[in-house]
Amino acid sequence: MVKLTDYFFSTYKEEPGNADIPGYALSIRAGLIKKTAAGIYTFMPLGLKVLGKIEKIIREEMDSTGALEILMPALQPADLWIQSGRWQQYGPELFRLKDRNDRQFCLGPTHEEIITNIAHQNIKSYKDMPLNLYQIQVKFRDEIRPRYGILRAREFIMKDAYSFTANEKDLDSIYESMYKCYSNIIERLGLKYFAVEADTGLIGGKYSHEFIILAKNGEDEIVYCPGCSYSANYEMADFRSKEDVSLTEEKDTPDYSEVSTPGITDIKSLSTFLSLPEERIIKTLFLKDCEKNIYAFLVSGHRELNIAKVQKFLGKNLEMADDEVSNLNIGYAGPAGLDSRILIYADNDLKHKSGMAAGANRPGFHLINIDCTRDFKPHAWGDFVYPQKGDICPNCEHELIFEKGIEIGHIFKLGTKYSEKMNAMFLDSDGKLKPVIMGCYGIGVSRILAAVIEQLNDSRGIVWPLSIAPFLVNIIAINIEDDDVKSASDMIYDKLLKSGIEVMYDNRNVRAGVKFKDSDLIGIPIKLIVGKNFPENKTVELELRKDGYKKTLDLDSAIRFIAEYPSGSHF
RNA sequence: CGGGGUGUAGCGCAGUUUGGCUUAGCGCGCCUGCUUUGGGAGCAGGAGGCCGGAGGUUCAAAUCCUCUCACCCCGACCA
Structure with a gap:
């Protein structure tokens, strides 16, 4: 495939100045990408080769589900975005620009508007569906x-793929096929991953999954159960808290009473002051909706309120109320004796607990011995908090495990949000005009490249999975100035080429150490080392990048080993 | 957008506090030659900079002042 003296690449011994995670540092050091501007990168030949392989896998898997590839424009007219309402909704993340005639455009961060417009123009009957269209495209955000x-x-x-169906059943089946497709893609990449239930947001459909690759430096957090198949986005996760007998309801607990707690306005100091664990304190938080209605949320002192869950529960946007509740004795607020006009929502974790402390709704005082059943009646109980270490799987008895990861895919049932706004209607078999039901399915191609490096590397460099390694084997000619070694290496290179093996030939006149280090840095799975042993004994040495396994073989055996290595039948 | 920081050779950095000791330096990389060749070689020679940009202060500015631009870190954001 390539002789290095003819190739365009460079590696770096030194860490780049501004790479704070190993994967990024390696992608620069291995010469896969170059930064052009902030958040803008050029793919160099080696990086592009890997990117192409990732795209190939994605195309193969998508095509096998029956999806059809299209290509939409990166530059999109504003009027479609105005129709969908997102020209206003999307914030400064949307790259907006004007043409010479002052017409507004944007660089597409996603393509719902364009594709829905295509659907509007081309889908007229239920017979035109189901349809699943995808593209591999540059996005801007x-x-x-x-x-x-x-x-x-x-x-x-x-x-990104967009499905169009006439009914929910077909949507479900495409969703399922996309779920399977994404799982296949990631498995072919040889990565550890989870498909987790994800937040659908306020507009969201019922169902959404994120595909998360495990990586220490990931920006997403997930929880999963080691005992069953349960896994979820940290934000979304269901859980049960460990039953703590000492906190559960006892008969004949004393009535609550007021204690003076001057200057104590946070859980931590209250816990210290009263010598009570944080679990025995009720945290009272106030949220407001857009009409400035105030809601009180009660959660256990050691837990954090999860606004995403709360919003989902109430079905409206909420934010922390600060200014609006100055009359409510922040720091001393509590459920017992609270202004009765405020609706109280209590986290499930508080159910049946007694002997709790909470604010007395009077500056400088808290109440102790509150019984969550007896002393207040919340408007509703619900799950309003994040899971924590020690919490139990909702489906079985195991303790949940927390991991960090990188989101590389997201599948989503859109429903009729866009088709209604953009008038993508079809005539159903019952003769009625209905909006097309849509789904969207995204997978980050360039992000996969980064995520793979982030998950699969060691102190020497990248360790590519075989499916996307830029080359399968690197011929390392020790001392290319030795004519015997050079002619042998040339011959071996030709032979590997003829066998259809993806081969890189390091024919540079540099010392062996440089070639070894570069080969390991850029992560070529197999090194084929040609040294004096070949002219003398007709043997070459193979070394695997993954585990350092070495073997000295005659040439034919070596070539057979290399050819068979990807199928796993090597000896 | 708020807070902080950095711009000096392709990359990584020193020099800036206290203006002149610099013809602006070091390491890596690059070019030439010789030696070397199984885990980032040695020696010798060399190329490469309007010190981010624009104004100012000064006899004199990489260094001080003003304004700009770019990049980075922390926070809020994230189909």
Whole structure:
């Protein structure tokens, strides 16, 4: 495939100045990408080769589900976005620009508007569906803070698919096939991952999954159960708290009473002051909706309120109320004796607890011995908090495990949000005009490249999975100035080429150490080392990048080993 | 957008506090030659900079002042 003296690449011994995660540092050091501007990268030949292989896998898997590839424009007219309402909704993340005639455009961060417009023009009957269209395209998002190289770039490559169906059943079946498709893709990449239930947001459909690759430096957090198949986005996760007998309801607990707690306005100091664990304190938080209605949320003192869950529960947007509740004795608020006009919502974790402390709704005082059953009646109980270490799987008895990861895919049932706004209607078999039901399925192509490096590396460099390694084998000619070694290496290179093996030939006139280090840095799975042993004994040495396994073989055996290595039948 | 920081050779940095000791330096990389060749070689020679940009102060500015631009870190954001 390539002789290194003819190739365009360079590696770096030194760490780049501004790479704060190993994957990014390696992608620069291995010469895969070059930064052009903040969050904007150039793919060099080696990086592009890997990117192409990732795209190939995605295309193969998508095509096998029956999806059809299209290519939409990166530059999109504003009027479609105005129709969908997102021209206003989308913040400064949307790259907006004007043409010479002062017409508004944007660089697409996603393509719902374009594709829904296509659907509007082309889908007329239920007979035109189901349909699943995808593209691999450059996307733009003016990230507030691009970071970690191509893991979070402003210009990036994404595969996005959009499905169109006449009914929910067909949507479900495409959703399922996309779920399977994404799992297949990630498995072919040889990565550890979870498909977790994800937040659908306020507009969201019922169902959404994120595909998360495990990586220490990931920006997403997930929880999963080691005992069953349960896994979820940290934000979304269901859980049960460990039953703590000492906190559960006892008969004949004393009535609550007021204690003076001057200057104590936070859980930590209250816990210290009263010598009570944080679990025995009721934290009272106030949220407001857009009409400035105030809601009180009660959670256990050691837990954090999860606004995403709360919003989902109430079905409306909420934020912390600060100014609006100055009359409510912040720091001394509590459920017992609270202004009765405020609706109280209590986290499930408090159910049946007694002997709790909470604010007395009077500056400088808290109540103790509150019984959560007896002393207040919340408007509703619910799950309003994040899971914590020690919490139990909702489906079985195991303790949940927390891991960090990188989101590389997201599948989503859109429903009729866009088709209604953009008038993508079809005539159903019952003769009625209905909005097309849509789904969207994204997978970050360039982000996969970054995520793979982030998950699969060691102190020497990248360790590519075989499916996307830029080359399968690297011929390392020790001392290319030795004519015997050079002619042998040339011959071996030709032979590997003829066998259809993806081969890189390091024919540079540099010392062996340089070649070994570079080969390991750029992560070529197999090194084929040609030294004096070949002219003398007709043997070459093979070494695997993954585990350092070495073997000295005659040439034919070596070639057979290499050819068979990807199928796992090597000896 | 708020807070902080950095711009000096392709990359990584020193020099800036206290203006002149610099013809602006070091390491890596690059070019030439010789030696070397199984885990980032040695020697010798060399190329490469309007010190981010624009104004100012001064006899004199990489160094001081003003304004700009770019990049980075922390926070809020994230189909």
